[in-house]
Amino acid sequence: MSDYSKWLMYAGAAGAIGLSLAVGYWRGCMSLQPDIIVKSLVSLRKSHLHKDKVIKYIENNSFRLLQVQRKLIEVTMKHPSRIMLGSTDELQLLQNLVSLIKGRKTLDIGVFTGYSALAIALVLPEDGKVVACDVSEEFARIGKPFWKEAGVDHKIDLRIAPALETLQKLVDAGESGTFDFAFIDADKENYLKYYTLCMTLVRSGGIIAIDNVLLGDSVADPEIVHAKTLAIRELNQYVYADQRVNISMLNIADGVTLCFKK
Template sequence: MQITPDQGAFMHWLVATLRATRAIEVGVFTGYSSIATATALGPGGKLLACDPDERALAVARRCWDRAGVLDRIVEHVRPARETLELLLSAGEAGQYDFAFVDADKRGYMGYYEQLLQLVRPGGVIAFDNVLWYGQVADAGATDARTEAIRELNSFLLADERILFSLLPISDGLALCTKK
């Protein structure tokens, strides 16, 4: 469930290359991906970490503290859709440089539409697990999560609002650069 070290290194490079100072993470788990992002943020940078599970955030908080990035992370303990909607209502559209999503797969499309509004032109939205252990290529795999990821991949490929790339790193990483 945690991103791999090679994916973490790639994300760190990407965030640094973007010269990001504001980022969003949907789905925190142990905080490893948060650390990869937060350590790459520019001076004064902040990562908004969304997770409805206080237990997961407690684990992540200890890891963030050990990594020395606790001061760069703002936690939101509620469903991410609510947090993202609050940001949009507060006039935060176009104010973020990077967003990473590794949460409930059936929610990816909803997160995408909200994040596309929050990310600035040239900013990147990244989705984890878009190869879904190879199941997206298996016509016999018809469970709801696999179908949701297939739908997302097809939608992103055709969406003219972004430049899209799917990297076969780890379990698949979709990169969406907002035009």
């Protein structure tokens, strides 16, 4: 199969223009050369995008999905912007970390169809809360029935507004240092601002998880100078130098950095 065919397969679009219109976080990529976009998309290691035998083995021997999670994945995979769906191996790791620190109060920045909010809510105690931030009611509406079916809808506080505004309102309301966990998976150009606000909101001993830190491996390719890639490179360098956290950048899904606040 040619690279161009792979491009169409991953994007689910009729052509190059369709890709940039259909794929959520690749909007604005029209300024990139097609071969660079192809290389970045094909390198994504999200579990639901691959039929690789090793990925399949991991799925069969590690993933512990509830039926409601599987149903939400199936519905989301029919959506034109399905590439934005979080990877199960990554989210299961985050669930384990939230459980490990006995998290109760969490942030989900970038909801899409609600798969990550659902995953986090499932491991929270009954009085736990996910403040879920997104600008799209249309996308979030897809996940709401599944939140209810899973019995966790009361734990998810959906805020439809620019996430920077929501986070700043939480700071202004005196909630600094009261969150146990934050997951950043939204517009890449604002990642550093999200991280800065999360560092204010998350307590000492809490965790900030940052998705897409490899961005289809584009961060390691000096030929790629697109705004999204530059933003992630800047974020990665900033976090690496930030002595307020212990970090681990993991080569799973599209790359995730775990920041453990000291």
